[in-house]
Amino acid sequence: MAGNNKTTLRTKGNPRIALAGNPNSGKTTLFNAITGAHHKVGNYPGVTVEKREGSRVRGETSYHFIDLPGIYSLTAYSIDEVVARDFILDEKPDVIVDVLDSTNLERNLYLCLQFQELGIPVIGALNISDEAESRGIFIDDKQLTLTLGIPLIKTVGPKGLGVDELLDCIDHAGEQAFSGRRLNYGDEIESQLETIESAIAADSAFAAKYPVRWLAVKLIEKDSNAYERLQEHPQAEKIETLARDAVAWIEKHFGKDAEIIISEQRYGYIRGAVKESVRIIREPDFSVTEAVDRFIMNRFLSLPVFVLVLWGVFQLTFLLGQYPMDWLESFFGFLSEAILNTMPDTLLRSLLVDGIIGGVGGVLSFVPLIVILFFLLSILEDVGYMSRAAFATDKLLHSFGLHGQSIFPMMLGFGCSVPAIMASRTLKSPRDRIITILITPMMSCGAKLPVHVLLAAAFFPANAGTMVMFIYAIGVILSLCCAFILKKTVLKGDPTPFVMELPPYRAPTLRGILWHVGEKTWLYVKKAGTIILASAILIWAITSFPAYEPPPGTSGGEAEDSVRNVEAALEHSYAGQLGKFIVPIFRPMGFGWKLAAASVTGFAAKEVIVSTLGILYRVGTEETEESEGLRDAIRSDPEMNPLAAFVFMLFTLIIPPCFAALATVRAEIGWKWLGFELVFLLCLGWLLCTIVYQLGSLAGLGALL
Numbered sequence: 001m002a003g004n005n006k007t008t009l010r011t012k013g014n015p016r017i018a019l020a021g022n023p024n025s026g027k028t029t030l031f032n033a034i035t036g037a038h039h040k041v042g043n044y045p046g047v048t049v050e051k052r053e054g055s056r057v058r059g060e061t062s063y064h065f066i067d068l069p070g071i072y073s074l075t076a077y078s079i080d081e082v083v084a085r086d087f088i089l090d091e092k093p094d095v096i097v098d099v100l101d102s103t104n105l106e107r108n109l110y111l112c113l114q115f116q117e118l119g120i121p122v123i124g125a126l127n128i129s130d131e132a133e134s135r136g137i138f139i140d141d142k143q144l145t146l147t148l149g150i151p152l153i154k155t156v157g158p159k160g161l162g163v164d165e166l167l168d169c170i171d172h173a174g175e176q177a178f179s180g181r182r183l184n185y186g187d188e189i190e191s192q193l194e195t196i197e198s199a200i201a202a203d204s205a206f207a208a209k210y211p212v213r214w215l216a217v218k219l220i221e222k223d224s225n226a227y228e229r230l231q232e233h234p235q236a237e238k239i240e241t242l243a244r245d246a247v248a249w250i251e252k253h254f255g256k257d258a259e260i261i262i263s264e265q266r267y268g269y270i271r272g273a274v275k276e277s278v279r280i281i282r283e284p285d286f287s288v289t290e291a292v293d294r295f296i297m298n299r300f301l302s303l304p305v306f307v308l309v310l311w312g313v314f315q316l317t318f319l320l321g322q323y324p325m326d327w328l329e330s331f332f333g334f335l336s337e338a339i340l341n342t343m344p345d346t347l348l349r350s351l352l353v354d355g356i357i358g359g360v361g362g363v364l365s366f367v368p369l370i371v372i373l374f375f376l377l378s379i380l381e382d383v384g385y386m387s388r389a390a391f392a393t394d395k396l397l398h399s400f401g402l403h404g405q406s407i408f409p410m411m412l413g414f415g416c417s418v419p420a421i422m423a424s425r426t427l428k429s430p431r432d433r434i435i436t437i438l439i440t441p442m443m444s445c446g447a448k449l450p451v452h453v454l455l456a457a458a459f460f461p462a463n464a465g466t467m468v469m470f471i472y473a474i475g476v477i478l479s480l481c482c483a484f485i486l487k488k489t490v491l492k493g494d495p496t497p498f499v500m501e502l503p504p505y506r507a508p509t510l511r512g513i514l515w516h517v518g519e520k521t522w523l524y525v526k527k528a529g530t531i532i533l534a535s536a537i538l539i540w541a542i543t544s545f546p547a548y549e550p551p552p553g554t555s556g557g558e559a560e561d562s563v564r565n566v567e568a569a570l571e572h573s574y575a576g577q578l579g580k581f582i583v584p585i586f587r588p589m590g591f592g593w594k595l596a597a598a599s600v601t602g603f604a605a606k607e608v609i610v611s612t613l614g615i616l617y618r619v620g621t622e623e624t625e626e627s628e629g630l631r632d633a634i635r636s637d638p639e640m641n642p643l644a645a646f647v648f649m650l651f652t653l654i655i656p657p658c659f660a661a662l663a664t665v666r667a668e669i670g671w672k673w674l675g676f677e678l679v680f681l682l683c684l685g686w687l688l689c690t691i692v693y694q695l696g697s698l699a700g701l702g703a704l705l
């Protein structure tokens with residue numbers, strides 16, 4: 001057992017240290033401070049949903065740290081909790097650093113007691129100690145160390161305070177005796193535990209694999225996973241009978257559920273320990289969190305406030321993004337013109353201007369918008385608004401058969417579907433989780449935003465912002481309706497109850513936000529320089545070949561002839577032929593062949609839609625009016641009208657997300673659901689868009705809008 005091992009970790013090579021603890025206690029912040037990583041931190045429970053690894057070298061020791069998702073107990077319900085529990089049980093780290101939220105010590109120590117039953121050295125990091133102190137909570141760490149029998153270090157994650165002491169402590173973790181310091185559940189329960197423990201310990205191979213004490217307690221707690229693990233024991237049946245008899249005896253004796261008795265014993269012990277070592281020097285005079293929550297968490301106001309917050313985020317994105325976006329557009333316009341004026345009319349010039357600048361430049365112009373959107377969404381996450389949003393929308397989501405927690409993936413979906421889909425791991429019911437994953441792509445992501453902005457600006461210049469917001473709102477309403485339908489048909493079941501803590505409001509850490517936004521922007525730019533560049537070149541090539549010979553007498557230089565020739569050349573090209581081949585499927589939605597082609601190329605990544613439109617509408621513009629904007633070019637397409645533009649935005653919103661998001665859907669819920677999602681979204685997109693276009697045309701909206 002670890003307690004008998006007197007070698008220090010420094011001599012043991014590369015120790016593996018798990019950072020575990022309650023959700024939102026600051027594990028990732030501490031992990032980042034120790035290892036220099038920049039993983040996502042947020043002020044709500046469930047930010048980390050998979051384990052992350054990193055290392056720190058000090059002297060000759062390389063410390064291998066593992067940041068785990070937050071858990072309240074070693075009995076796991078949701079997938080992120082299972083990840084944390086399984087890592088601790090199956091991979092057996094050398095040390096567990098239990099990251100404790102000092103402002104919530106009683107609840108956090110509940111898990112700590114369970115860690116102590118594992119026979120692995122435990123160190124407590126009294127994190128968020130700054131906030132505790134400013135709230136007048138003083139923790140006597142020396143006294144608490146004596147009571148709990150584990151070393152405790154005060155830390156402040158964002159400032160990296162206490163990290164060195166923590167590493168020193170890890171060095172000496174192997175020197176302590178742990179077997180004796182465990183909670184005594186009282187004579188009656190202990191005698192039952194003893195019988196079970198000795199029966200489990202009879203098989204030494206099994207006992208080496210699973211901590212005997214922990215398993216015995218979990219069997220009394222009726223943890224189904226513990227019973228599953230017990231099946232590996234050669235005497236599983238006998239021990240299971242022993243455990244069930246013990247549970248029956250305890251429940252009869254105490255007149256309560258065995259799990260409740262165990263948790264009461266733990267809390268009783270914790271209360272005693274906290275009473276001895278925590279002093280609340282003064283009540284805080286004024287709590288910002290309470291004052292703000294009294295207003296925005298008001299029963300009547302919370303939902304309108306939520307809508308207002310989201311509306312504010314998008315309005316601010318457009319308002320602030322407009323200027324730099326225009327500058328970038330002008331810059332690319334200038335660049336095209338410079339090339340047109342200096343280079344001879346060759347294929348290379350066409351590739352540069354029409355293919356690369358028209359395709360990639362169009363996508364890059366939207367970078368400011370993406371930066372601002374991610375920045376604002378990150379602030380909401382960091383300030384602590386996400387949990388409030390979950391409360392505000394809980395009732396509404398419930399009426400659509402969704403779980404209150406589904407709001408996290410949905411809101412993250414406004415940024416990028418990939419992390420949003422992963423975030424649904426925190427949902428406990430598999431059904432709720434599958435539904436949430438299936439509807440998340442309908443939340444319009446950052447990559448779809450450029451498409452909406454482009455078309456809204458081209459066809460609804462007076463109300464572009466409102467139009468984009470309208471599309472976002474349709475995404476939300478559609479996803480709720482789809483959740484409702486799924487819940488009533490393929491995924492029947494009642495929503496599980498919703499319990500969540502509200503973290504205090506915290507000032508966002510600018511460094512963290514900038515890093516996160518910088519990373520997302522870099523990914524966007526990188527995508528523009530790789531996938532989008534490659535597809536732009538490909539699309540340019542299929543729009544430029546085979547070469548087109550204008551009929552004699554029409555190449556005299558007349559502007560009208562020239563436009564006609566360019567159009568004819570496009571239609572003659574492979575892209576044109578392909579577009580015309582597939583256009584019958586898209587016609588009912590009001591799309592011409594160019595929109596049809598852009599919809600298809602958008603399958604890989606939504607940004608490609610903008611670059612395809614950029615190429616299809618820019619090809620040859622140098623021969624007509626000088627550097628006509630893409631917006632104007634689309635608007636002057638005789639096949640386009642405002643209704644078709646609106647339907648195209650709707651179609652982009654609904655059709656399956658990019659390959660990366662689809663791969664995440666597959667990884668999370670498998671091929672079957674991926675297939676379902678693809679068919680579902682394609683059929684829904686086509687049907688709905690056809691209905692809207694046909695009805696809109698009947699009502700004469702095409703011309704009116």
Ligand SMILES: Nc1nc2c(ncn2[C@@H]2O[C@H](COP(=O)(O)OP(=O)(O)OP(=O)(O)O)[C@@H](O)[C@H]2O)c(=O)[nH]1
Nearest residue numbers: 024025026027028029042046047048070128156157
């Ligand atoms: N004041 C203060 N805030 C902290 C401290 N450590 C973390 N935080 C904040 O607490 C919040 C949660 O931090 P995370 O590191 O994401 O917490 P986590 O334990 O990894 O959370 P999950 O991954 O959701 O389980 C963030 O807003 C952090 O900025 C601390 O020592 N002091």
Ligand SMILES: [Mg+2]
Nearest residue numbers: 027028047048
């Ligand atoms: Mg985390």
